[in-house]
Amino acid sequence: MRLSYPSNVKIIQVPCSGRVDILHLLRAIEDGADGVYVAGCLEGECHFLTGNVKAKKKVQYVKNVLEEIGIEPERVEMFNLSSGEGPRFAEIAKEMVERIKELGPSPVKIQKAA
Amino acid sequence: MIVADRKPLKEILEMVGDSKKVLILGCKGCVTVCNVGGNKEVGILASTLKIARAKEGRPLEVEEKALERQCDPEYVDQIKDIVEDYDAVISMACGVGPQFLSERYPGKRFFPAVNTTFFGGAVQHGIWEERCAGCGACGIHHFGGLCPIARCSKSLLNGPCGGSADGKCEISKDVVCIWDLIVKKKMEEGHLDELMIFRPPKVWTTARDGGPRKSVREELVQ
Known part of the structure; x- marks a missing residue:
């Protein structure tokens, strides 16, 4: 299954989506990422029981923070899929890249470049 | 413990105003335990403020630090060599912290980043309730x-x-x-x-009705 997905998606591997921290997401935005998403396992199927549910809450926290400071919360997202769903992984990557393209570059990056 | 909630970011950004370099000062006491003003939350606030200001094209330089406690002079003293480097200091401690800082460092500006709410405890992870x-x-x-x-x-x-x-x-x-x-x-x-x-009716003079309170332990006073 040699699936292709947009090359501008940079993958950072973690042992479980529960390892993803609020600071990881915020620092990515701070450093100029146009969007960040977490790909966790399906709900109810976390090997560590609730890692993906915890990740979802952290993603929501970051969305709230971004909204509070006037940045589109859609730039951060949580997706759930099983490790056997390769095609879905590629689909999500395309979906997220499309969404970010519609939103345009991050205002943080625009100002940094100016 | 003393329980607090973070202020809305808009309010914190208004306080920070045109400052170019700030220190966010956490406290490793109660506010760390209630997940509002410890090292972790200092990091989150620092990153958020930097994003908010970068977006406006007015970058903010932010340093992060957390003191053992902000309600003891010996710990408040620990920033004496660096406090002058900043336009303002944002305290993430309860209401006691920014006051101890303001008293110790006249002429410097200290802003509270949290609303101190009550004395209470965690009834479950993430939920605190008033008890005293x-x-x-x-x-x-x-x-x-x-x-x-x-x-x-x-x-x-x-x-x-x-x-x-x-x-x-x-x-x-x-x-x-x-x-x-x-x-x-x-x-x-x-x-x-x-x-x-x-x-008989409760005597409220020991509460706030008796004015600001003070506790003196003669055996400890030097």
């Missing part, structure tokens, strides 16, 4: 170990009001009627009769 009102004359042993001053919406000391229904307070179904619990507890203890003991 700091009245200065604890009498919870009269009430089955439960405080009606802190936990009754009206701070009634003589039993429930007419707003008590099914163990809940009339202000919200999420608020228990503490008098319902007190009566049940007294029944379980087999000491319900103790609620009939006449007690």
